[in-house]
Amino acid sequence: MLERLSNKRVLLGVTGSIAAYKAGEVVRRLREYGAEVRVIMTHAATDFVTPMTFQALSGNPVHQHLLDTQAEAAMGHIELARWADAILVAPASADFLARLRLGRADDLLMAVCLASDIPLAVAPAMNHRMWTDQATEDNIRVLRSRGVLTFGPDSGDQACGDVGVGRMQDPQILVSNLAEVFESGALAGLHVLVTAGPTREAIDPVRFLSNHSSGKMGFAVAQAAVEAGARVTLVSGPVSLNTPDGVKRYDVESAQQMQDAVTSCMNDVDILIATAAVADYRPEQVEAQKIKKQQDELQVKLIKNPDILSTVKQRYPACFCVGFAAETENLEHHARTKLHDKGVDMIAANWVGDTVNGGFNSDENALRLVWHEGEQELPLMNKSKLARAFIGHIAQRFYVRHKSALTGDNILHFDKKENSES
Numbered sequence: 001m002l003e004r005l006s007n008k009r010v011l012l013g014v015t016g017s018i019a020a021y022k023a024g025e026v027v028r029r030l031r032e033y034g035a036e037v038r039v040i041m042t043h044a045a046t047d048f049v050t051p052m053t054f055q056a057l058s059g060n061p062v063h064q065h066l067l068d069t070q071a072e073a074a075m076g077h078i079e080l081a082r083w084a085d086a087i088l089v090a091p092a093s094a095d096f097l098a099r100l101r102l103g104r105a106d107d108l109l110m111a112v113c114l115a116s117d118i119p120l121a122v123a124p125a126m127n128h129r130m131w132t133d134q135a136t137e138d139n140i141r142v143l144r145s146r147g148v149l150t151f152g153p154d155s156g157d158q159a160c161g162d163v164g165v166g167r168m169q170d171p172q173i174l175v176s177n178l179a180e181v182f183e184s185g186a187l188a189g190l191h192v193l194v195t196a197g198p199t200r201e202a203i204d205p206v207r208f209l210s211n212h213s214s215g216k217m218g219f220a221v222a223q224a225a226v227e228a229g230a231r232v233t234l235v236s237g238p239v240s241l242n243t244p245d246g247v248k249r250y251d252v253e254s255a256q257q258m259q260d261a262v263t264s265c266m267n268d269v270d271i272l273i274a275t276a277a278v279a280d281y282r283p284e285q286v287e288a289q290k291i292k293k294q295q296d297e298l299q300v301k302l303i304k305n306p307d308i309l310s311t312v313k314q315r316y317p318a319c320f321c322v323g324f325a326a327e328t329e330n331l332e333h334h335a336r337t338k339l340h341d342k343g344v345d346m347i348a349a350n351w352v353g354d355t356v357n358g359g360f361n362s363d364e365n366a367l368r369l370v371w372h373e374g375e376q377e378l379p380l381m382n383k384s385k386l387a388r389a390f391i392g393h394i395a396q397r398f399y400v401r402h403k404s405a406l407t408g409d410n411i412l413h414f415d416k417k418e419n420s421e422s
């Protein structure tokens with residue numbers, strides 16, 4: 001379960017409490033399990049531990065000030081909020097909890113908490129009388145009602161010599177609790193097949209046609225599907241990415257090989273997510289020897305590749321099929337056309353060809369999800385966060401369709417249900 005932390009971006013907030021020294025251990029454990037960590041310290045926290053400690057342990061500069069023009073230029077509070085997959089505040093002092101409840105934004109940590117919509121967990125640490133004071137109890141109750149997770153506190157000897165509830169939760173348990181945040185269970189028991197990366201279409205033994213796809217989106221989708229409890233198979237074109245834990249991966253080169261690999265897995269696949277940028281055409285003839293540059297002009301005749309996605313949908317209509325549409329213009333129109341032409345259940349459309357909207361090779365992306373009865377915009381964010389949101393929507397649509405198939409409902413019927421849900 002701790003493998004859920006692999007490749008996660010965790011923002012660790014450290015506030016003014018004697019337990020701040022234990023936050024170093026939290027950073028170490030998070031990194032051990034593969035998470036990337038950035039630390040924000042409040043002014044009070046620096047009275048207990050130096051930023052240098054966290055810089056050394058996290059391998060990243062420590063963020064401290066809201067109005068530091070240099071730091072803001074490098075990674076400002078909004079970028080920090082967008083960068084992270086989860087925020088953990090450990091230790092969270094009584095003062096921090098009170099200010100969080102008020103929604104203040106007068107230091108960097110408060111501003112980041114306010115600016116983010118990702119899971120926020122706090123690990124309170126304070127004297128046991130402060131913890132049981134009515135004011136703190138009220139603050140915790142309100143924060144929990146807003147979805148803030150509280151880890152601990154534990155009971156035991158306190159730094160002030162008292163004994164009671166108020167010790168920061170043990171770092172190892174904190175880290176395990178945080179790992180659980182990334183487990184949704186939305187696809188538990190299902191087999192998800194993801195295609196990813198580019199394909200390479202050989203021209204001769206040393207040359208090929210391909211595209212700029214990095215595979216990052218597909219790999220992030222595979223990881224998010226594992227986190228959602230699915231059994232995941234990944235069929236990938238040539239990329240330089242590590243296989244996410246728990247994913248069964250097959251490597252292929254050409255579109256034809258990708259189709260063969262996908263077909264061989266299709267027996268019990270419930271959901272196909274085709275993120276691969278499959279070459280639409282391949283050279284009709286692959287030269288046996290390297291082509292020499294003897295002529296001034298060279299013509300390579302291209303023929304169409306099989307469309308893996310629509311072939312699968314035709315052969316396995318019960319499989320919930322999601323395609324991608326990478327577009328440089330008329331995003332919505334092309335997405336709807338592909339939805340109908342390929343007969344699939346959902347299209348995830350994204351802009352390509354500029355750097356503003358993420359896309360190929362970028363760490364960020366934005367998607368417009370289009371299905372027969374609706375659509376949903378997923379704004380620009382890092383690809384792992386986007387993949388989790390994307391998987392959440394796929395799970396929702398999968399179950400709506402599944403339910404309607406079981407009860408014999410028609411599309412009009414669940415159109416209405418959908419309106420009443422939203």
Ligand code: CTP
Pocket residue numbers: 195255274275276277278279280305306307308309310322323324325326338
């Ligand atoms: N796809 C596929 N097999 C192909 C081509 C595409 O499975 N031979 C899948 C991709 O993985 C993606 C979707 O189909 O999910 C993309 O659809 P497509 O119409 O091929 O998009 P483009 O290649 O962008 O098409 P066009 O160039 O016409 O816009």
